[in-house]
Amino acid sequence: xxxxxxxxxxxxxxxxxxxxxxxxxxxxxxxxxxxxxxxxxxxxxxxxxxxxxxxxxxxxxxxxxxxxxxxxxxxxxxxxxxxxxxxxxxxxxxxxxxxxxxxxxxxxxxxxxxxxxxxxxxxxxxxxxxxxxxxxxxxxxxxxxxxxxxxxxxxxxxxxxxxxxxxxxxxxxxxxxxxxxxxxxxxxxxxxxxxxxxxxxxxxxxxxxxxxxxxxxxxxxxxxxxxxxxxxxxxxxxxxxxxxxxxxxxxxxxxxxxxxxxxxxxxxxxxxxxxxxxxxxxxxxxxxxxxxxxxxxxxx
Amino acid sequence: xxxxxxxxxxxxxxxxxxxxxxxxxxxxxxxxxxxxxxxxxxxxxxxxxxxxxxxxxxxxxxxxxxxxxxxxxxxxxxxxxxxxxxxxxxxxxxxxxxxxxxxxxxxxxxxxxxxxxxxxxxxxxxxxxxxxxxxxxxxxxxxxxxxxxxxxxxxxxxxxxxxxxxxxxxxxxxxxxxxxxxxxxxxxxxxxxxxxxxxxxxxxxxxxxxxxxxxxxxxxxxxxxxxxxxxxxxxxxxxxxxxxxxxxxxxxxxxxxxxxxxxxxxxxxxxxxxxxxxxxxxxxxxxxxxxxxxxxxxxxxxxxxx
Amino acid sequence: xxxxxxxxxxxxxxxxxxxxxxxxxxxxxxxxxxxxxxxxxxxxxxxxxxxxxxxxxxxxxxxxxxxxxxxxxxxxxxxxxxxxxxxxxxxxxxxxxxxxxxxxxxxxxxxxxxxxxxxxxxxxxxxxx
Numbered sequence: 136x137x138x139x140x141x142x143x144x145x146x147x148x149x150x151x152x153x154x155x156x157x158x159x160x161x162x163x164x165x166x167x168x169x170x171x172x173x174x175x176x177x178x179x180x181x182x183x184x185x186x187x188x189x190x191x192x193x194x195x196x197x198x199x200x201x202x203x204x205x206x207x208x209x210x211x212x213x214x215x216x217x218x219x220x221x222x223x224x225x226x227x228x229x230x231x232x233x234x235x236x237x238x239x240x241x242x243x244x245x246x247x248x249x250x251x252x253x254x255x256x257x258x259x260x261x262x263x264x265x266x267x268x269x270x271x272x273x274x275x276x277x278x279x280x281x282x283x284x285x286x287x288x289x290x291x292x293x294x295x296x297x298x299x300x301x302x303x304x305x306x307x308x309x310x311x312x313x314x315x316x317x318x319x320x321x322x323x324x325x326x327x328x329x330x331x332x333x334x335x336x337x338x339x340x341x342x343x344x345x346x347x348x349x350x351x352x353x354x355x356x357x358x359x360x361x362x363x364x365x366x367x368x369x370x371x372x373x374x375x376x377x378x379x380x381x382x383x384x385x386x387x388x389x390x391x392x393x394x395x396x397x398x399x400x401x402x403x404x405x406x407x408x409x410x411x412x413x414x415x416x417x418x419x420x421x422x423x424x425x426x427x428x429x430x431x432x433x434x435x
Numbered sequence: 436x437x438x439x440x441x442x443x444x445x446x447x448x449x450x451x452x453x454x455x456x457x458x459x460x461x462x463x464x465x466x467x468x469x470x471x472x473x474x475x476x477x478x479x480x481x482x483x484x485x486x487x488x489x490x491x492x493x494x495x496x497x498x499x500x501x502x503x504x505x506x507x508x509x510x511x512x513x514x515x516x517x518x519x520x521x522x523x524x525x526x527x528x529x530x531x532x533x534x535x536x537x538x539x540x541x542x543x544x545x546x547x548x549x550x551x552x553x554x555x556x557x558x559x560x561x562x563x564x565x566x567x568x569x570x571x572x573x574x575x576x577x578x579x580x581x582x583x584x585x586x587x588x589x590x591x592x593x594x595x596x597x598x599x600x601x602x603x604x605x606x607x608x609x610x611x612x613x614x615x616x617x618x619x620x621x622x623x624x625x626x627x628x629x630x631x632x633x634x635x636x637x638x639x640x641x642x643x644x645x646x647x648x649x650x651x652x653x654x655x656x657x658x659x660x661x662x663x664x665x666x667x668x669x670x671x672x673x674x675x676x677x678x679x680x681x682x683x684x685x686x687x688x689x690x691x692x693x694x695x696x697x698x699x700x701x702x703x704x705x706x707x708x709x710x711x712x713x714x715x716x717x718x719x720x721x722x723x724x725x726x727x728x729x730x731x732x733x734x735x736x737x738x739x740x741x
Numbered sequence: 742x743x744x745x746x747x748x749x750x751x752x753x754x755x756x757x758x759x760x761x762x763x764x765x766x767x768x769x770x771x772x773x774x775x776x777x778x779x780x781x782x783x784x785x786x787x788x789x790x791x792x793x794x795x796x797x798x799x800x801x802x803x804x805x806x807x808x809x810x811x812x813x814x815x816x817x818x819x820x821x822x823x824x825x826x827x828x829x830x831x832x833x834x835x836x837x838x839x840x841x842x843x844x845x846x847x848x849x850x851x852x853x854x855x856x857x858x859x860x861x862x863x864x865x866x867x868x869x870x
Contacts, residue, residue, distance in 0.1 A: 513790075
C-alpha cells in the first residue's frame with residue numbers, strides 16, 4: 136500500500152483537478168488500481184465537487200482546547216491577561232473575558248489564576264466525513280471558519296484513509312494537499328511515499344515550486360513534478376525543467392492549458408472523464424502511468 | 436484604511452488585484468504588506484528594494500541544568516508536550532512549542548530562560564512608484580505562519596501610512612484570519628466556477644465571523660458559470676469589479692507584469708474600486724456610530740456584511 | 742525488566758500497532774514474571790507532541806525497552822534520552838513479540854524510523870504581546 140500526496144506551493148495550480156483525474160484513471164483507465172482518496176485541503180475542500188460522493192458518516196472534529204473564565208470565581212486581579220501572549224484576554228469594566236478565536240490553548244492563564252477560576256474547554260473545530268465516491272472511498276473535512284488545528288485535522292483524515300486502505304487492501308491512498316508550505320502542508324506530506332508537485336510556469340509559480348520542493352526535501356519525501364498550464368510562459372517551463380534537473384527531480388509530464396479542465400469542473404467531473412481526447416487528458420494519462428512506475432520503482 | 440485582499444480558493448488573483456490596486460493609487464503612497472509568508476509573490480510585481488530586515492523568532496525555553504531538579508512541573512503545564520523530562524533530563528522540542536512562556540513562569544527553581552527560535556524574516560523597502568512594501572518569509576520546514584504575519588502587521592518600518600493593503604494567503608484558516616483581523620474591509624477575489632464559489636462561501640463565513648465588511652472581485656469572468664453572481668446577489672455581497680477571462684492577462688501576470696502595467700486601461704477601474712471600498716467603509720462606520728449613539732435601530736442593515 | 746509493546750486492544754494477544762505515539766494501548770510486560778498490564782495511551786488523542794507525551798508516559802512507568810513499528814524523530818529523541826531501548830517489528834501478537842525480544846530476534850532501533858507525524862501541534866499561534 137502506497138501513499139501519494141499532491142502539492143504545489145502556489146494556490147490554484149490545479150492540484151484538485153489532477154487528483155480527480157488520477158482517481159478516475161485509477162478506476163477506469165488503462166492501469167487500474169484500487170484507491171482511497173483523502174482531501175487534505177480542509178479549509179477549502181473542493182475534491183468532493185468532482186467526485187459525486189455519497190456521505191456515509193459524519194463526525195465532529197475536536198480541535199484543541201480554549202480557556203474559559205468562571206466569572207463567579209474570578210477576583211478580577213488581571214493576572215491572566217498579564218501572562219497571555221496571544222491577546223486573547225480582554226477586560227471591559229473590570230470583567231475579564233477570553234476570546235476563543237484568539238486563544239491558543241496554552242493554559243498559562245490557568246496556572247497563574249489565584250482563584251483557579253479558569254479551565255480548559257474542548258472545542259469542536261469542524262467535521263470530517265467518510266464518503267463513497269465514484270472512484271473509491273473518500274475522506275474529507277470541513278474546518279469551521281476561524282478555527283485552528285488544521286494540521287491535526289489533516290493528520291486525522293490521512294490516518295483514516297490509511298487505515299481503511301490497509302484493512303480493505305487498497306493499493307494506493309491519493310491525498311489532495313493544501314497550498315502553501317506551513318503546518319497543514321507538513322501534515323499532508325508527512326509519511327507519504329511520494330509527492331507529486333503540480334507546478335505552474337508563471338514566475339510566481341516557479342518561485343513557490345522551489346519552496347515546496349525544499350519543504351518536501353526537508354521532510355524526506357521523494358518528489359516528482361508535473362507542469363500544468365505548460366504553455367502559459369515557456370521561459371517559466373524551461374526554468375522548472377532546469378531547476379528540477381539540477382536537483383535531481385524528475386519532471387514526469389506537462390499539461391497544456393486546456394479549457395476542458397474548467398468545463399469539466401463546472402460539470403462536476405474529472406477532465407479525463409469529461410473529455411478523454413482533450414490535450415489535458417492525454418497528458419494526464421502519461422502522468423498517471425509514470426506515477427505508478429515511480430511507486431513501483433520504490434519497491435525495488 | 437486597512438484592506439485585506441483574500442480569496443478562499445488559491446490562484447484566483449489576489450496578488451494580481453492587490454498589486455494593481457497599490458499601483459493605481461500609488462500617488463497616496465500606500466503600504467503593501469505581503470502576508471502570504473509561506474509563498475510570498477507580490478515582490479515579483481512591485482520590485483521592492485529591501486533596506487530593512489528583521490528576523491522573527493518564537494521564545495522557546497532553555498533550561499539551566501544546574502538549577503533544574505527534574506521535578507517535571509514544566510512538562511506538566513505544557514499543553515503541547517514540547518518540553519518533557521526523560522531520565523532526569525529536560526528535552527525541548529522547538530517545533531511543538533508555541534512560545535507561551537508557561538513553563539518558564541511555572542518552574543519552581545526559575546531554571547528556565549527563553550531564547551528565540553528563528554521562524555522567518557521580515558523585509559521592507561520602497562517599491563515601484565513610491566509604494567511602500569513589506570513582506571514576511573517563513574523559513575522552510577517551519578509550520579507556523581501566524582507569528583510571522585502577526586509581527587509583519589505590528590512592524591512599522593514606514594512612518595504611519597494611511598492606506599495599507601494586505602495580500603493574504605489562500606484558504607480560510609489561521610494565517611488568513613490573522614491577515615484579516617484588524618482590517619476595515621476584505622476584498623475577496625474569486626473566479627466564477629464551482630471551486631471558486633465553494634471557497635468564496637467559506638471566506639464570507641469567515642468575514643462574518645470576524646464581523647468585517649466584504650466585497651468581491653470576479654476574476655476570469657466568463658470562464659465558468661453564474662453561481663458566484665447568483666450567490667452574491669442573494670447574499671447582498673457587492674461585486675465591485677470584474678476582470679474578464681483573457682489569456683493575454685494570464686500571460687502578462689505569468690511573466691511578472693502587474694495587470695495595470697501591462698494593461699493601463701485598467702487603472703481607472705482600480706481607482707474606482709478603491710473609491711468604492713472607501714465609501715463602503717465610511718458608510719459602515721457611519722452606521723456603527725449611529726448605532727452607538729442610539730440614533731439607529733440595531734437591525735439596520737450593515738453594508739455588505741450580513 | 743519492564744517491556745512495552747504498542748497495541749490496539751488491552752490484551753496480551755493484541756496485534757502490534759505500528760505507530761508509537763498514537764497507539765491505542767501500551768502493553769507493559771515484566772519480562773521475568775510475564776505479568777502484564779495494559780494502559781490506554783494518554784497521547785492517543787493528543788493534538789500534537791504525541792510522541793513526546795507517549796515517551797514521557799513510558800519513562801514514568803519505568804519501562805526500559807519498547808517494541809513498535811515506527812518511531813518518529815521526537816519520540817526517538819525522547820526515548821533515547823531516557824535510555825529506553827527501541828525495537829522494531831512489522832506485525833505480530835504482543836505475547837509472541839515478548840518471546841522474540843527475549844530470544845534476541847528483534848531489530849534494535851538506532852535512529853528514527855518513521856517520519857515526523859505532524860498532528861497539528863503547532864496550531865498557528867505563538868505571537869508575543
